Every structure is written in C-alpha cells, then in structure tokens.
Amino acid sequence: MKKARSKKNGNGNGNGQHWILRLYIAGQTPKSVAALSNLNAICESKLKGQYKIEIIDLARKPELARENQIFAIPTLVRQMPEPIRKIIGDLSDKQRVLLGLALEEAV
Amino acid sequence: MAKNSNGNSRTLTGIRKVPTGVKGLDEITGGGLPQGRPTLVCGSAGSGKTMLAMEFLVRGAVQYGEPGVFMAFEETAEELSQNVASLGFDLPTLTRKKKMYLDYVHIDPSEIQETGDYDLEGIFVRLKLAVDSVGAKRVVLDTLEALFSGLKNQAVLRAEIRRLFRWLKDHGLTAVITAERGEGTLSRYGLEEYVSDCVILLDNRVREQVATRRMRIVKYRGTAHGANEYPFLIDDTGFSVLPLSSLGLQHQASTQRIGTGIAGLDEMLAGKGLYRGSTVLVSGMAGSGKTSIAAHFADATCSAGQKCLYFALEESFSQVSRNMKSIGLDIKKHVDRGLLNCQAWRPSSYSLEMHLVRLHKSVEEFKPDAVIFDPITNLIVSAADPLEVTSVLTRFIDFLKVKQITALFTSLTSASSAAETSDVGISSLIDTWLLVRDLESNGERNRALYVIKSRGMAHSNQVREFRITGHGVELIPAYLGTHGVLTGTSRMIQEAQEAAEQFRRQHEVERKRFTLETKRKKIDAQIAALRAEYDMAEKEAMSVVEEAEAARKQRGVDRFALAKSRSSNGAEHRKAAPVLEQK
Numbered sequence: 143m144k145k146a147r148s149k150k151n152g153n154g155n156g157n158g159q160h161w162i163l164r165l166y167i168a169g170q171t172p173k174s175v176a177a178l179s180n181l182n183a184i185c186e187s188k189l190k191g192q193y194k195i196e197i198i199d200l201a202r203k204p205e206l207a208r209e210n211q212i213f214a215i216p217t218l219v220r221q222m223p224e225p226i227r228k229i230i231g232d233l234s235d236k237q238r239v240l241l242g243l244a245l246e247e248a249v
Numbered sequence: 250m251a252k253n254s255n256g257n258s259r260t261l262t263g264i265r266k267v268p269t270g271v272k273g274l275d276e277i278t279g280g281g282l283p284q285g286r287p288t289l290v291c292g293s294a295g296s297g298k299t300m301l302a303m304e305f306l307v308r309g310a311v312q313y314g315e316p317g318v319f320m321a322f323e324e325t326a327e328e329l330s331q332n333v334a335s336l337g338f339d340l341p342t343l344t345r346k347k348k349m350y351l352d353y354v355h356i357d358p359s360e361i362q363e364t365g366d367y368d369l370e371g372i373f374v375r376l377k378l379a380v381d382s383v384g385a386k387r388v389v390l391d392t393l394e395a396l397f398s399g400l401k402n403q404a405v406l407r408a409e410i411r412r413l414f415r416w417l418k419d420h421g422l423t424a425v426i427t428a429e430r431g432e433g434t435l436s437r438y439g440l441e442e443y444v445s446d447c448v449i450l451l452d453n454r455v456r457e458q459v460a461t462r463r464m465r466i467v468k469y470r471g472t473a474h475g476a477n478e479y480p481f482l483i484d485d486t487g488f489s490v491l492p493l494s495s496l497g498l499q500h501q502a503s504t505q506r507i508g509t510g511i512a513g514l515d516e517m518l519a520g521k522g523l524y525r526g527s528t529v530l531v532s533g534m535a536g537s538g539k540t541s542i543a544a545h546f547a548d549a550t551c552s553a554g555q556k557c558l559y560f561a562l563e564e565s566f567s568q569v570s571r572n573m574k575s576i577g578l579d580i581k582k583h584v585d586r587g588l589l590n591c592q593a594w595r596p597s598s599y600s601l602e603m604h605l606v607r608l609h610k611s612v613e614e615f616k617p618d619a620v621i622f623d624p625i626t627n628l629i630v631s632a633a634d635p636l637e638v639t640s641v642l643t644r645f646i647d648f649l650k651v652k653q654i655t656a657l658f659t660s661l662t663s664a665s666s667a668a669e670t671s672d673v674g675i676s677s678l679i680d681t682w683l684l685v686r687d688l689e690s691n692g693e694r695n696r697a698l699y700v701i702k703s704r705g706m707a708h709s710n711q712v713r714e715f716r717i718t719g720h721g722v723e724l725i726p727a728y729l730g731t732h733g734v735l736t737g738t739s740r741m742i743q744e745a746q747e748a749a750e751q752f753r754r755q756h757e758v759e760r761k762r763f764t765l766e767t768k769r770k771k772i773d774a775q776i777a778a779l780r781a782e783y784d785m786a787e788k789e790a791m792s793v794v795e796e797a798e799a800a801r802k803q804r805g806v807d808r809f810a811l812a813k814s815r816s817s818n819g820a821e822h823r824k825a826a827p828v829l830e831q832k
Contacts, residue, residue: 204378215370234365242362
C-alpha cells in the first residue's frame with residue numbers, strides 16, 4: 143500500500159494507536175476539505191492519540207483508485223482495525239460516521 | 250472508420266458511425282453505433298447485454314484498431330474473461346497488448362456508509378486512467394445501474410451519471426452503456442433520459458418453452474435504421490443478428506437449369522430439371538419418399554461438383570446416410586469430399602426465428618449452391634402463429650434467392666387435410682411444387698408424384714408412379730385404367746395382362762404364319778409333283794417321238810439297205826453302216 147501523503151494527528155506514540163484511517167480525495171475540492179476537517183474533529187474527540195490519518199489524492203495517484211476500489215469521493219477507509227470499512231461522503235453526518243467506523247464499540 | 254461522411258444524405262445531422270463488427274448489427278444500424286456518443290443497451294437479465302457490449306469492444310480492438318475500456322460493475326475481470334473465452338475472445342492477451350483495459354468496480358452496499366455529500370469522481374479518475382493507458386476509443390459501462398442499488402443518494406447519482414455521459418461525449422468516446430430493463434420503461438432507473446442518441450433493446454422471449462432472442466433499435470437519432478425486431482443468436486462465434494427484412498424482390502432470375510437427380514422428374518420438368526436459385530417444395534404424407542427425393546437432389550448437386558447444405562430436422566445424418574444407402578445412394582462420400590454439409594438438430598431446440606438465424610449463419614459460412622431442408626414442417630410446429638411462419642420463411646427464401654441458392658424444402662402433409670391447404674400459405678413463395686401422394690387401392694399403398702406447379706416451364710401434367718428401388722427413385726408413367734391411375738400391383742397385373750395378350754397375339758401370328766407356310770409348302774409340293782408328272786409325260790412323249798423318228802429313219806435305212814442289197818453292191822453296203830451306228 144503506497145502512501146501518497148500521510149499526516150499524523152495527535153501525539154502518535156501512545157500504546158492505543160491502532161487506528162489507521164485513509165481519506166481518498168481528488169484535488170482540493172470543497173467536499174474534500176470539509177471531509178478532512180470533519181474527520182479531524184471526530185478523531186480528536188473519540189480517538190485522541192490512537193489514530194493516524196493518511197490522505198491519498200487520486201488526482202495525483204489515479205492508479206490507487208482501482209487498486210482500492212474507490213468510486214466515490216471523498217471516501218474514508220478504515221484500514222485498521224480489521225475489517226476494512228468504507229465511508230463515503232463529506233463526513234458531515236457524525237452519527238453515521240461513528241456507525242460506519244464502528245467507533246462506539248471500539249471506544 | 251465511420252462509414253458515413255458528413256455529406257451523406259442518409260445522415261442529415263452528420264452522425265458518424267463506428268462499425269461494431271457484430272454480424273448483422275451494422276446492417277440494421279446502417280453502419281454501426283454513433284461515433285463519440287453513448288449508446289444504451291437495455292434488456293432483461295440474460296438477454297445478452299454484456300455479450301453485445303463485449304463483442305463491440307473486442308471487435309473494435311481486433312478488427313478496427315480501436316482500443317477499448319470495459320468497466321464492469323457486476324462481474325470481476327476474471328469472471329468476464331472466463332465468460333467470453335467460450336466465444337474465442339482472449340481478454341488477458343488483449344489486455345496485455347494494451348488493446349483493452351478491464352476495470353471492475355466493486356460496489357457492495359453492505360460495506361458502505363454514506364455520511365453526507367459526495368460525488369463519483371473516483372469512477373472518473375479510474376475511467377480517465379483506463380482511457381489514457383490504452384488510448385481507448387470505445388468504452389463499455391456494464392451495468393452502470395449497479396450504482397443505484399449500491400448508493401442511496403439518487404440526486405447525486407443522477408447528477409453524476411449526467412456528468413459521466415457528458416464527459417464521455419467530450420472525450421469523443423463511443424460508449425455502450427448497459428441497463429437492466431424496467432417495468433414499463435426501457436431501463437429500471439431511467440437511464441434512457443440521459444442517452445438520447447441510440448437505444449437498443451434486447452429481448453429474450455419464451456413461448457412454448459422455447460426462447461427467442463430479439464433486438465430492436467428503439468431510437469437512433471439522426472439516422473435511418475431498421476425499425477423491426479430482429480432475431481439474434483449468441484453462439485461460439487459471438488453475436489449474429491438477422492437483418493432479413495432488408496431484402497426485397499430484386500433478385501436475379503437464372504435461366505440455368507439443374508438436374509434433380511431423378512431422370513423421370515427432370516423429364517417432367519420440361520426435360521431439363523429445375524432453375525438455379527428456384528425454390529422447390531416436396532409435399533407428401535409420412536413415408537412418401539420425400540427424403541429420398543431430397544437425397545437424390547443432394548447427390549446430383551454434389552456429383553456436379555457443387556456444394557449442398559443439408560438440414561435434417563427429423564433424423565440424424567448418419568441415419569439419413571444409412572437409409573439412402575439402402576436405395577443405392579452414397580451421400581456420405583460427398584461429405585468426405587467436403588461438398589455436402591449436413592446439420593441435424595431437433596426443431597424444438599430453438600424457436601422459429603432462432604432456427605432462421607442458425608440457417609442464415611450456416612449458409613453464410615458454408616456458401617452452398619443448394620440448400621435442402623428436411624422437413625420444413627417441423628419448423629412450423631415450433632411456431633404457434635402461422636403468420637410468423639410465413640414471414641420468417643419469406644425472409645429466408647428471399648435470402649437464398651438473392652444468393653442464387655437453389656432450395657429444396659420437404660413438407661409433411663397430414664392425412665386429414667388437403668395437401669394444398671396444409672402448407673401454411675407458403676405455396677406462393679414456391680417456384681416448383683411437387684406432390685407425392687399415396688394411392689391406396691386393392692389393399693396396397695402406392696406412391697404417385699405429380700407437379701402441382703413449376704414456374705417458367707412447360708411441366709408435365711401427368712401423374713407418375715413413384716417407386717423407390719434398390720438403385721434409387723424411379724418415375725414410371727402411370728397406367729390409366731377405368732378407375733384412374735393404376736399403380737403398384739394393379740399396374741403389374743395390367744402389365745402382366747398386356748404381356749399375356751401380347752404373347753397370345755404373337756402366338757396367333759406365329760401360328761398363322763406357320764399354317765400359311767405349311768400351305769405354301771403343300772402347294773409347292775403339289776406343284777413339284779405336277780411338274781414331275783409333266784416332266785414324266787414330256788419325257789414319255791419325247792421318247793415316243795424319238796422312237797417314232799428312229800423308226801422312221803430306220804425304215805429309211807432299211808429301205809436304202811434293201812435297195813442297196815438289191816443292187817448287190819458291197820461298197821454301197823459299207824457306206825450305209827455309219828448311219829446305223831449313229832443310232
């Protein structure tokens with residue numbers, strides 16, 4: 143799995159850091175920007191210190207779209223913990239994001 | 250690549266077309282699909298949408314040098330490759346050669362959570378990459394509607410699909426988009442409202458437990474196209490659409506004659522046989538020898554070095570071949586020489602139109618000079634509507650006529666109906682119509698053949714007895730008796746009677762001749778006897794005359810001798826002696 147651009151949020155080295163979230167975007171569109179800020183907010187409130195967000199810009203690495211079966215933009219993929227889950231949209235519906243990430247049980 | 254240029258009168262709006270390479274489809278559409286525009290292919294499940302789309306792409310890549318992108322929403326690349334491998338399409342190789350790009354878009358609603366506004370830029374990204382990597386000119390989206398079942402936000406979907414079609418057009422990509430057929434609509438999610446250029450509907454109808462695939466061009470903006478429903482076939486060589494009704498009555502009529510293989514029959518057909526390219530119907534009841542006539546025709550065609558295509562819908566070829574051997578016809582040798590091609594199948598395996606597609610295809614492949622169809626009635630059984638039969642047969646016969654292929658159909662008539670009515674109104678399509686009839690009398694069934702009609706020739710109006718012998722079919726001039734035509738035993742009795750009569754007459758003549766001869770001999774003998782008697786009498790008379798003469802002479806000599814002796818002269822006496830010796 144290639145990483146186009148990764149960005150660590152929070153003070154990463156905690157023993158609880160087992161969340162890897164990958165956000166697929168295609169250029170800096172308003173939806174992408176919104177998705178990223180929504181994601182950051184959610185992670186900060188629920189997963190502080192236990193997560194890593196990778197941002198993959200398909201406009202630069204289009205081959206990753208096929209590889210990871212991305213069709214909608216933006217798409218958030220929960221790489222870790224298994225199983226992989228996909229959440230599409232700008233993540234504005236917080237309840238659904240939490241549901242999609244299955245954060246309730248993890249926290 | 251496009252067949253029609255902008256200036257073509259048939260394409261007023263200047264639509265350029267790209268050939269699909271699909272057999273028959275390019276003829277219906279007048280050149281192919283609209284270039285640089287999306288075409289919607291709708292149809293119910295299993296109607297062949299994916300196959301059509303795939304063939305469009307593969308033929309484009311292989312035959313027309315137009316690489317293509319196949320974006321699948323339902324099947325993985327591996328599944329697709331396997332599915333079309335049976336058609337001889339080698340997708341992995343095409344992909345390797347960069348003639349094709351396969352992309353499977355996996356959408357599983359159970360693992361997707363929608364959390365707000367999104368778009369389908371991911372699909373655009375993938376499509377762009379695919380198109381750029383092979384330089385694609387053709388694109389297939391199969392089945393785009395899978396998006397609708399995977400995603401909930403219809404407003405986003407519709408907007409994005411509209412954007413996708415725009416994008417395809419902007420990039421000049423000729424696209425085929427498949428869609429599931431909906432209730433009362435062409436596609437379940439109304440995709441036809443985005444695709445306004447060309448819509449093709451595929452249909453798979455089942456009637457009498459037999460399925461028929463049909464295709465219809467619902468709409469093709471800016472161009473003339475065939476508006477009918479066309480049957481099509483998917484087999485090991487791909488798609489075949491049957492553009493039959495494009496044919497008319499413009500075919501050339503040949504004056505060349507060809508033999509039927511039965512000398513007596515040729516004789517009945519003005520002594521020369523059939524016209525090349527004519528259509529012959531042999532009607533008759535079960536067991537009347539139709540197949541034998543057909544086999545003779547096949548044998549004659551192949552013996553003349555021409556190719557014959559034999560469709561057997563009743564028996565397997567080996568059975569036909571064996572049976573014909575029993576009447577002294579070896580048709581298998583023609584198969585070995587490659588002149589005879591026999592195809593046997595059960596009529597119930599396809600619907601009428603599918604049969605026709607198959608026939609059409611076989612004829613195109615084998616390119617025969619003559620086609621035999623034994624029997625055509627079995628096809629008719631597989632169709633419920635007699636009108637349909639007529640229409641389909643008309644198209645098939647027209648197709649053969651245009652190709653100058655002589656066709657011989659056999660038709661089984663039922664005992665209860667008249668032969669003339671049972672042939673479902675196809676008689677008007679037939680040029681030469683032979684009827685083999687069973688004549689039942691004196692406790693036996695015999696066959697008689699006559700020519701009901703034969704266009705363009707002075708055919709015989711006689712009924713001939715039709716006999717199947719160990720050395721083929723024979724036609725014998727029938728005997729006309731007081732009760733009509735005499736055949737079989739009656740004819741043989743008649744023949745025997747005539748022979749006896751002949752013998753009797755012969756005998757009589759002989760006897761008369763003998764009597765006469767005897768009489769002549771008798772008279773001759775009598776004449777001979779009389780002559781002998783006469784000769785005897787003559788001889789007798791002659792001897793009497795001679796005797797009398799001799800006596801007279803003797804008397805003279807004696808008198809002389811007497812006189813001599815009276816004169817007592819010895820010398821005189823010696824002189825007289827030779828006279829005596831002369832006697």
